Amino acid sequence: MSAYEVTLPVRFGQVDYAGIMFYPRFFENFHTVFEDMFSSRLGVRYMALLRERRLGFPMVRMETDFRKPFRFGDPMRLRLSCERIGRASITFRYRAVHGPETEPSAEALGTVVIINLDTFAKVPIPPDILAVLQDLHD
Amino acid sequence: MSAYEVTLPVRFGQVDYAGIMFYPRFFENFHTVFEDMFSSRLGVRYMALLRERRLGFPMVRMETDFRKPFRFGDPMRLRLSCERIGRASITFRYRAVHGPETEPSAEALGTVVIINLDTFAKVPIPPDILAVLQDLHD
Amino acid sequence: MSAYEVTLPVRFGQVDYAGIMFYPRFFENFHTVFEDMFSSRLGVRYMALLRERRLGFPMVRMETDFRKPFRFGDPMRLRLSCERIGRASITFRYRAVHGPETEPSAEALGTVVIINLDTFAKVPIPPDILAVLQDLHD
Amino acid sequence: MSAYEVTLPVRFGQVDYAGIMFYPRFFENFHTVFEDMFSSRLGVRYMALLRERRLGFPMVRMETDFRKPFRFGDPMRLRLSCERIGRASITFRYRAVHGPETEPSAEALGTVVIINLDTFAKVPIPPDILAVLQDLHD
Numbered sequence: 001m002s003a004y005e006v007t008l009p010v011r012f013g014q015v016d017y018a019g020i021m022f023y024p025r026f027f028e029n030f031h032t033v034f035e036d037m038f039s040s041r042l043g044v045r046y047m048a049l050l051r052e053r054r055l056g057f058p059m060v061r062m063e064t065d066f067r068k069p070f071r072f073g074d075p076m077r078l079r080l081s082c083e084r085i086g087r088a089s090i091t092f093r094y095r096a097v098h099g100p101e102t103e104p105s106a107e108a109l110g111t112v113v114i115i116n117l118d119t120f121a122k123v124p125i126p127p128d129i130l131a132v133l134q135d136l137h138d
Numbered sequence: 139m140s141a142y143e144v145t146l147p148v149r150f151g152q153v154d155y156a157g158i159m160f161y162p163r164f165f166e167n168f169h170t171v172f173e174d175m176f177s178s179r180l181g182v183r184y185m186a187l188l189r190e191r192r193l194g195f196p197m198v199r200m201e202t203d204f205r206k207p208f209r210f211g212d213p214m215r216l217r218l219s220c221e222r223i224g225r226a227s228i229t230f231r232y233r234a235v236h237g238p239e240t241e242p243s244a245e246a247l248g249t250v251v252i253i254n255l256d257t258f259a260k261v262p263i264p265p266d267i268l269a270v271l272q273d274l275h276d
Numbered sequence: 277m278s279a280y281e282v283t284l285p286v287r288f289g290q291v292d293y294a295g296i297m298f299y300p301r302f303f304e305n306f307h308t309v310f311e312d313m314f315s316s317r318l319g320v321r322y323m324a325l326l327r328e329r330r331l332g333f334p335m336v337r338m339e340t341d342f343r344k345p346f347r348f349g350d351p352m353r354l355r356l357s358c359e360r361i362g363r364a365s366i367t368f369r370y371r372a373v374h375g376p377e378t379e380p381s382a383e384a385l386g387t388v389v390i391i392n393l394d395t396f397a398k399v400p401i402p403p404d405i406l407a408v409l410q411d412l413h414d
Numbered sequence: 415m416s417a418y419e420v421t422l423p424v425r426f427g428q429v430d431y432a433g434i435m436f437y438p439r440f441f442e443n444f445h446t447v448f449e450d451m452f453s454s455r456l457g458v459r460y461m462a463l464l465r466e467r468r469l470g471f472p473m474v475r476m477e478t479d480f481r482k483p484f485r486f487g488d489p490m491r492l493r494l495s496c497e498r499i500g501r502a503s504i505t506f507r508y509r510a511v512h513g514p515e516t517e518p519s520a521e522a523l524g525t526v527v528i529i530n531l532d533t534f535a536k537v538p539i540p541p542d543i544l545a546v547l548q549d550l551h552d
Contacts (some may be wrong), residue, residue, distance in 0.1 A: 017188055018196075018255055022169075023169075030162075050156060051155075058204065059161040061201075062201070063202075064199065064200045064202075065198070066200075069196065117156055120207075
């Protein structure tokens with residue numbers, strides 16, 4: 001398959017007094033592409049994974065480079081791909097690209113673990129999710 | 139001097155469906171301790187640096203480890219210290235500690251550059267800010 | 277013309293511990309449809325009105341009814357129409373409709389004034405904006 | 415007793431490009447004083463009401479007047495009082511006052527219903543909460 005991509009325009013409530021995207025807002029967008037990927041590729045809503053299958057995906061480590069600012073209205077193309085698959089952990093690559101460009105203006109590596117939401121204990125990646133992740137690369 | 143510290147309780151609007159702090163919200167708190175440090179140590183409001191002195195501090199790189207979740211009401215002690223001072227860049231260490239504990243439950247290294255808000259060009263750290271940063275360590 | 281409409285799916289970061297949209301998040305969505313209307317109908321980005329034409333649109337009064345909760349993933353159709361046009365004030369109607377339904381699950385009347393961002397003094401509605409507003413009804 | 419009050423400084427992430435508090439952020443602060451009131455007056459964390467007692471307090475109607483802007487760093491005194499107590503509904507008054515002033519710069523009347531979080535059915539106000547509400551006035 002390929003990386004999963006959505007485009008989100010930068011909103012007024014996401015820019016700061018300097019007119020550029022306030023850096024904590026990037027992470028909200030990173031989570032949005034993560035959510036949408038499950039609906040699109042797994043065919044299951046992210047919330048159903050939590051509510052019905054009692055799975056959680058807490059972030060344990062994230063490295064982010066911010067190379068070029070985003071301004072109000074800029075279309076942010078968000079690409080999500082899978083960098084590394086462990087037994088109970090997954091490292092994703094997030095790229096935020098200015099609409100027509102090819103090089104990411106912001107880029108992150110984020111590692112989540114999979115847990116049971118009732119016990120907060122780690123669980124192995126379920127097979128249907130594993131299959132989706134194995135296809136989530138450039 | 140020493141690291142700068144504020145305590146912020148985790149708010150309902152910061153926790154997610156799983157009842158733990160949604161990870162993008164940590165960065166909002168990291169920015170809060172950063173803002174407050176200027177008021178407290180420099181005696182100048184963060185916004186005055188932007189509006190009157192036309193300085194900006196965009197984040198260029200951030201590495202974050204999330205070790206233990208925060209739940210609603212947990213008092214988050216946020217400690218800010220200065221890790222490295224460059225000519226036009228500064229690396230801060232952010233530690234988020236559960237109230238009575240000593241080890242951080244989340245920890246980040248964030249590097250900002252100092253720019254002129256009109257030109258977006260890098261500028262050297264002004265002397266009064268430099269003096270504050272040199273004292274901002276454990 | 278007609279009311280302006282966009283559809284936004286409810287995001288994970290917008291729902292609370294109870295699994296329903298946290299009520300302050302509705303207002304972020306209301307602002308989004310307001311922003312988009314200017315790009316779409318006036319052909320001018322909302323931010324350009326602020327930055328270049330020095331116009332601001334602070335909210336002075338808002339009445340909101342929340343009739344039915346929105347859950348993660350629910351598609352929220354947001355309709356914006358103009359209810360009343362004054363000399364320097366405008367009252368908008370915001371309707372948030374569950375995807376396929378016709379009756380709004382949340383509805384607001386919001387009145388903004390138009391100000392000059394340098395003086396914060398009220399200014400009359402500029403003719404090009406007035407023309408757009410006069411067409412913004414069901 | 416009296417109204418419940420907390421003071422929150424306006425944060426950088428709450429102001430917009432115009433340098434004033436983005437109006438959706440007021441509602442986050444209104445929820446904060448609501449949360450804190452339960453901890454302080456009832457001696458029970460808001461989240462414990464949801465998680466352990468399975469109570470929810472969805473907002474059903476809110477009227478807000480925004481009279482004077484708040485800027486970064488302004489101390490916002492938030493006062494919460496109880497305006498009307500029904501069988502399963504409560505109307506609160508929220509006042510946001512600039513630090514040393516007496517007249518509110520923003521003011522809201524918000525009506526919540528009390529529901530069971532498992533059934534989403536209305537429930538009568540529990541006696542311990544009723545006692546707190548009866549004391550929550552100026």
